[in-house]
Each structure stands twice: as C-alpha cells, then as structure tokens.
Amino acid sequence: MDAVTGNDLNIRAGLGSAHARIAAAEGLRPLAGTWGKQVDVTVENVARSFGDTAALHGVSLKIASGELVALLGPSGSGKTTLLRILGGLDFPSEGRVLFGAEDALGLSVQERNVGFVFQSYALFRHMTVHDNIAFGLSVRPAKRRPAKAAIKKRVDELLDLVQLTDLGKRYPAQLSGGQRQRVALARALAIEPRILLLDEPFGALDAKVRKDLRRWLREIHDRTGHTTVFVTHDQDEALELADRVAVLNKGRIEQIGTPDEIYDAPATPFVAGFIGETNALPVRVESGKIFLDDRALDLASTGEADGPRMLAFRPHDIEFTGEGAGGIAGLVVSELRHGATRRLAIEVGPQRHRIEIDVGAETAGQKGNRVVVLPRSWRLFSPDAFRG
Amino acid sequence: MADVALVPPVGAPRRREVISEGLFVRVVLIAIAVALLGIFLLLPLVSVFYEAFRTGFGPYWAALGEKDALAAIRLTLLVAAIAVPANLVFGVAAAWAIAKFDFKGKSFLITLIDLPFSVSPVTSGLIYVLLFGAQGFFGPWLQSQGIQIIFAVPGIVLATIFVTFPFVARELIPLMQEQGTTDEEAAISLGAGGWQTFFRVTLPNVKWALLYGVLLGNARAMGEFGAVAVVSGKIRGQTNTMPLHVEILYNEYMAVAAFAVASLLAMLALITLGLKTFLEWRFSGEIAAIRR
Ligand SMILES: Nc1ncnc2c1ncn2[C@@H]1O[C@H](COP(=O)(O)OP(=O)(O)OP(=O)(O)O)[C@@H](O)[C@H]1O
Ligand SMILES: [Mg+2]
Numbered sequence: 257m258d259a260v261t262g263n264d265l266n267i268r269a270g271l272g273s274a275h276a277r278i279a280a281a282e283g284l285r286p287l288a289g290t291w292g293k294q295v296d297v298t299v300e301n302v303a304r305s306f307g308d309t310a311a312l313h314g315v316s317l318k319i320a321s322g323e324l325v326a327l328l329g330p331s332g333s334g335k336t337t338l339l340r341i342l343g344g345l346d347f348p349s350e351g352r353v354l355f356g357a358e359d360a361l362g363l364s365v366q367e368r369n370v371g372f373v374f375q376s377y378a379l380f381r382h383m384t385v386h387d388n389i390a391f392g393l394s395v396r397p398a399k400r401r402p403a404k405a406a407i408k409k410r411v412d413e414l415l416d417l418v419q420l421t422d423l424g425k426r427y428p429a430q431l432s433g434g435q436r437q438r439v440a441l442a443r444a445l446a447i448e449p450r451i452l453l454l455d456e457p458f459g460a461l462d463a464k465v466r467k468d469l470r471r472w473l474r475e476i477h478d479r480t481g482h483t484t485v486f487v488t489h490d491q492d493e494a495l496e497l498a499d500r501v502a503v504l505n506k507g508r509i510e511q512i513g514t515p516d517e518i519y520d521a522p523a524t525p526f527v528a529g530f531i532g533e534t535n536a537l538p539v540r541v542e543s544g545k546i547f548l549d550d551r552a553l554d555l556a557s558t559g560e561a562d563g564p565r566m567l568a569f570r571p572h573d574i575e576f577t578g579e580g581a582g583g584i585a586g587l588v589v590s591e592l593r594h595g596a597t598r599r600l601a602i603e604v605g606p607q608r609h610r611i612e613i614d615v616g617a618e619t620a621g622q623k624g625n626r627v628v629v630l631p632r633s634w635r636l637f638s639p640d641a642f643r644g
Numbered sequence: 645m646a647d648v649a650l651v652p653p654v655g656a657p658r659r660r661e662v663i664s665e666g667l668f669v670r671v672v673l674i675a676i677a678v679a680l681l682g683i684f685l686l687l688p689l690v691s692v693f694y695e696a697f698r699t700g701f702g703p704y705w706a707a708l709g710e711k712d713a714l715a716a717i718r719l720t721l722l723v724a725a726i727a728v729p730a731n732l733v734f735g736v737a738a739a740w741a742i743a744k745f746d747f748k749g750k751s752f753l754i755t756l757i758d759l760p761f762s763v764s765p766v767t768s769g770l771i772y773v774l775l776f777g778a779q780g781f782f783g784p785w786l787q788s789q790g791i792q793i794i795f796a797v798p799g800i801v802l803a804t805i806f807v808t809f810p811f812v813a814r815e816l817i818p819l820m821q822e823q824g825t826t827d828e829e830a831a832i833s834l835g836a837g838g839w840q841t842f843f844r845v846t847l848p849n850v851k852w853a854l855l856y857g858v859l860l861g862n863a864r865a866m867g868e869f870g871a872v873a874v875v876s877g878k879i880r881g882q883t884n885t886m887p888l889h890v891e892i893l894y895n896e897y898m899a900v901a902a903f904a905v906a907s908l909l910a911m912l913a914l915i916t917l918g919l920k921t922f923l924e925w926r927f928s929g930e931i932a933a934i935r936r
Contacts, residue, residue: 343833344833345829345832345833365832365833366832366835366836366837369835370833371833372829372830372833374826374829374830376826378826378827378829378830379830380827380830380831380845380848380849381849382848382849382851383848391831391834391836391844392834392835392836395831395834395835395836395837395840395844396835443830443834444833444834446834447834447835
C-alpha cells in the first residue's frame with residue numbers, strides 16, 4: 257500500500273533518478289530501431305458536424321515533428337472531436353489530415369499507428385498492467401510481432417519509464433488514478449506511435465498529482481521526442497506544458513502560438529478573456545487618441561478607426577502614474593491577498609467601471625485611496641467583445 | 645467522558661439500533677421467509693428425491709436404465725448441445741450489435757429479443773407447427789424434399805432455441821451498454837483488428853455475464869416443456885425429451901420411474917447452481933477487480 261501512494265507523491269523527488277531510468281529506457285531503441293518515425297501533422301479546413309450541431313468549422317493546424325501542442329478550450333469547443341479525427345476514431349465531414357505527406361484519412365486506425373490516451377484511461381480491466389502495456393505489440397501480425405521475451409523486456413522498460421516498475425502484475429482496479437494514467441501512457445508508447453494523442457490526460461486527478469504528472473510528461477516528451485497533441489481545458493496545464501497552444505472556441509481555432517504569444521498577445525477577445533485574467537474598460541477612439549470618460553489616456557492608438565472600443569489589459573501589467581498624466585484614475589474599493597501579490601479592486605469614473613490590479617504584497621492598507629494607473633501592454637477590441 | 649455516556653442511566657429506556665426492527669417483527673419476517681422457501685422450494689426438491697428412492701436404489705437405477713428413459717436423456721443432451729452453443733453465438737452477436745453500434749430499428753430488435761420471454765411457450769411451439777407442420781406454410785415444400793421438422797428432432801431443437809434465445813442476450817446487453825466502446829477504441833488504436841478486439845477485449849469484459857447466461861440458458865434448454873411438447877409428438881424413444889418423458893411416466897402411474905427421471909432434472913438444477921457458486925467463489929478476486 258505504501259508503495260502505491262509513495263509512487264504518486266514522489267514523482268518530483270524521483271525525477272533525479274528518473275533521468276537515470278529514462279536513460280536506461282533508451283535501451284528500448286534497439287528493439288525497433290527508433291521510437292517509431294515521428295511525423296509532422298497537417299490539418300486543413302477540417303469540419304465535423306453531428307446532425308445539426310457543428311462540432312468543428314474548418315479548423316487548420318500544422319504540427320511540427322516532435323512538437324508538443326496543446327488544444328485548449330472550454331467544454332464543448334470540439335477538442336475531443338479534433339483529437340479523435342487525428343486518431344482515426346472519427347472522420348471529418350470536410351477537410352484533410354496529413355501525416356507527413358501521406359493522407360491520413362485514407363488510413364485505418366490501425367495503419368495510422370497513433371498512440372491514444374483516453375480521458376477515462378480505457379485500460380483493459382481483465383488484463384494485468386503488464387498485459388495492458390504488451391497488448392499493442394502482441395496483436396501485431398506474426399511477422400512484425402517481437403518475440404515473447406522481447407515484448408516482456410520492452411514492457412519492463414516502459415514500466416521503468418513510467419515509474420511503475422513493480423506493479424506489472426496488478427490489475428488496473430488495484431491502482432490509483434495517477435498510476436492508471438501512467439499505465440495508459442506506457443501502453444500508448446509501447447506501439448512506437450508516429451504521434452501521441454492525449455485527451456485530458458490529467459482531468460480526473462487531484463491538483464497536486466496533476467502538477468507532478470505534468471512535469472513528468474514534459475520530461476518524457478523531451479526524452480522520447482514524440483509529436484504530441486494533448487487536450488486540456490486547464491490553461492495553466494497548456495501554458496506550462498506545451499511548445500505551442502491552439503485555443504479552440506465553438507469549433508474554431510481562435511489563436512495558435514507559443515504560451516508567451518497566447519498570454520501576452522491574445523489575438524481575440526475570447527483568448528484574452530479565457531487565458532489568464534483580463535480587465536476590460538469601455539473607451540472611445542477619436543483621431544488616434546483613446547478617451548476614457550472624456551479624458552484622453554496617455555496611450556497611442558495609431559491606425560485605429562474612430563469609435564467605441566474595449567481596452568483590455570492584465571491586472572499585473574500596469575504601472576502607477578502621477579495625477580493628471582493621462583492615467584486611469586479610480587478609488588480602491590477592496591484589497592485581497594492573491595498568492596505572492598496583493599490584488600486591488602478599483603472603481604473608475606462616474607460609471608464605476610471595475611478593474612483589478614496586482615501590486616506587491618507589501619503594499620497594504622490602500623483601501624479608500626485614490627490611485628492612477630496605466631497599462632504597460634494592452635489591446636483594443638470591439639465594444640461588444642466581452643459580452644459573453 | 646465518552647465512557648460515561650455509554651452507560652445507560654438506570655431506569656432509562658434501553659437504546660435501540662436505529663435501523664433495526666423490533667425483535668417480534670424480525671422473528672415474524674424471518675419465519676415467513678423460511679416458511680415460504682421451505683414450502684415452495686425445499687420441500688418439492690426433497691420430495692422429488694424421496695419419491696424417486698421410495699422403493700430403494702434398485703428400482704431407481706432400473707428406471708433410469710430403461711431403454712426409453714435413456715433415449716430421452718440422450719435426446720435432451722443432444723438438444724441442449726445444439727441449442728446452447730447456437731444461442732451463445734446468436735446472443736453474443738445480438739448483444740454486440742445492440743450495445744456497440746447505432747442503427748435504425750435498434751429498439752425494435754431489443755423488443756424482439758424479449759419476445760420468447762413474453763410469449764407462452766405453448767404458443768411458441770404452435771408457431772413452429774404452423775410454419776413447418778404438414779398443413780403449415782413450408783409444410784408441403786418440406787415434405788416434397790423429404791425433410792421432417794415437426795414431430796422430429798429438428799423441431800425440438802428449433803423450439804428450444806427460440807425459448808432460450810433471450811438468456812445470453814439479456815445478460816450481456818446491459819453490461820455491454822454500460823461498458824461503452826472506449827475499450828474497443830483503445831484496442832484498435834493499439835493496432836488490434838476486429839476479431840482480435842472482439843476476442844481479446846470485448847468478450848473477456850463480459851465473460852462472467854456470458855457464463856451466467858449460458859448456465860441459465862442450459863438449465864432452461866434441458867427443462868423446457870411447453871414448446872417442446874407441442875412440436876415433439878411425444879414418440880417414445882424417439883422424440884421424447886426428459887421433461888416429456890417424466891409426464892408420460894407420471895400419467896401412466898409409474899411414479900418411481902417418473903420421479904427418477906425428474907430427480908435427474910433436479911440434479912441438473914443443483915449442479916447449475918453449484919457450478920455458478922463455485923465459479924463466483926473461485927474467481928471472486930478477479931470479478932471484484934473487473935467490476936470497478
Ligand atoms: N457523438 C456525438 N454526437 C453528437 N454530438 C456530439 C458528439 N460528439 C460531440 N458532439 C458535440 O460536438 C461538440 C464538441 O464536442 P467535443 O467532445 O469535441 O468537446 P470538447 O471540447 O472535448 O469538450 P469537453 O471539454 O467537455 O470534453 C459538442 O457540442 C458536443 O455536444
Ligand atoms: Mg472532451
């Protein structure tokens with residue numbers, strides 16, 4: 257029993273030795289030459305509808321070989337649908353999917369050679385952990401099937417890799433959630449997949465285990481170099497783990513970019529609102545100047561047409577300015593400790609628009625004071641952008 | 645402090661377990677249950693064996709060794725040996741189609757599978773007479789080909805298959821539906837073909853339900869009376885199954901012989917139950933593991 261919980265909790269502590277283990281696991285390579293040939297994946301204008309409801313509208317996405325990409329979006333945005341289409345478990349109504357230069361839609365699921373990790377793990381409950389991991393190799397046609405001893409060796413190596421060395425004889429029901437998750441990953445890796453697809457891999461786990469497994473997955477990815485697509489609705493997970501993040505909303509990709517790009521330069525109001533926290537203030541643009549309640553702000557908006565806008569900026573991305581210097585002035589109405597920082601809620605102008613800013617934790621006792629701030633980086637969106 | 649509170653104050657009403665009934669109610673309920681079980685289950689079972697052995701072991705043995713009795717036993721085993729595997733295949737196929745695929749007319753198919761349970765067995769038998777009997781729909785054509793179905797073994801097999809059809813399918817459908825298709829999707833994404841997926845993932849996932857359905861179906865196949873009585877024609881030594889033979893012997897006042905054959909059927913039931921209990925006990929660990 258101790259080993260069970262110990263395994264979950266000591267992942268981070270075990271990472272040092274994991275390096276050694278993973279290095280040992282590279283002994284896997286001789287078995288098949290490589291970890292399967294990794295390919296880049298191209299999704300072109302893929303649409304999918306179920307009856308009347310369209311789950312995907314013309315999604316395009318290019319994933320480089322060896323890249324780790326996150327599909328991030330709210331519930332029902334089509335993440336699973338897109339992943340299943342990549343894996344060959346579902347088919348688009350329109351569009352193309354290419355693995356390298358090969359048309360993937362012409363390939364059966366088996367031929368695609370994709371490692372799929374299901375949200376519910378889908379471990380075979382009547383098989384031991386060992387047999388689960390061996391499954392993909394043992395169902396190969398005789399001429400491609402490794403010998404029994406070779407399969408066993410590979411399974412043992414994979415068990416080492418996912419740090420479940422001694423649990424091969426257990427049944428899935430006798431494992432913790434985090435352990436099952438790792439068995440599911442080992443099982444998918446066993447077939448030397450060309451790409452690895454993970455559907456909310458950590459969805460069912462508690463926060464601590466999620467965090468540990470996240471780092472661990474990144475570690476494994478860096479070692480094995482699989483082209484990986486994983487689905488999540490947790491922005492922290494996506495930003496921390498992925499090389500690039502594709503943000504989905506209502507069946508469309510709103511933005512694709514590195515975590516930095518997504519966070520610092522959200523391309524659409526949806527991304528701005530969905531990723532991180534964003535203040536939105538109604539402003540007017542008039543001949544290149546931005547007006548907040550008839551007062552010009554000290555922000556340059558070159559090339560913007562005149563008219564109402566929403567000014568969006570992050571709570572932490574502000575600086576204090578002096579009175580009368582074209583800043584956003586308001587009254588601090590509450591202050592809350594927010595992790596390492598302190599969060600002030602400010603009411604601005606006669607209409608009492610509420611914004612929030614982050615200041616150092618040492619800045620206490622601001623409540624009731626008047627402050628003037630200016631966003632360091634900001635964007636303008638159309639006025640109804642943040643209305644749901 | 646807690647210790648003090650546990651000692652009931654003298655003269656205070658005795659504490660009672662919240663969910664338990666009073667002693668009187670409990671005794672009455674248990675007595676009713678035991679009486680019902682005794683009268684309706686145990687007593688008949690005991691009396692079958694009592695009547696069978698009433699005149700000793702010799703007559704019992706002689707009754708079973710008699711030519712027509714042996715023929716009835718053989719026929720019953722033959723019918724079960726055909727009907728049970730047939731329904732195993734049909735039942736698994738039907739359950740698989742219903743649970744794992746979406747198609748038009750699915751709910752109609754489910755209703756159809758239940759039909760043999762809701763129709764009286766006698767009616768089931770009559771349907772086959774109407775279809776395959778001498779005056780029946782296919783009768784003349786069958787006769788011209790020299791094929792005898794009604795009042796012959798094929799008719800008995802058909803009627804038995806019909807009556808026992810739901811056993812396997814009914815056991816499997818709810819379980820397979822609950823399990824969904826993700827395991828199968830996982831298997832094919834790992835490279836398994838259709839048959840590999842079926843035999844290595846789908847079937848093992850339902851093996852206990854399957855075994856249970858087969859055991860019950862087998863008991864019913866051997867014990868079926870109504871439908872078989874209609875199509876068999878009750879030709880001694882030829883188309884008499886064990887239940888039919890029991891009835892004939894009983895009507896001819898050959899009580900010992902009748903109960904001797906009946907005791908075999910009773911034994912079959914006991915063996916079925918015993919086997920099921922044994923399997924559940926032997927594989928309890930695995931069953932518990934799979935159930936999660
Ligand atoms: N088999 C199906 N039949 C009908 N509609 C479906 C089916 N699968 C998905 N949909 C619909 O397609 C849309 C996208 O579903 P999808 O499962 O891809 O969402 P998701 O982004 O994975 O959401 P979640 O985070 O909740 O898993 C939803 O509106 C859903 O109702
Ligand atoms: Mg999903």
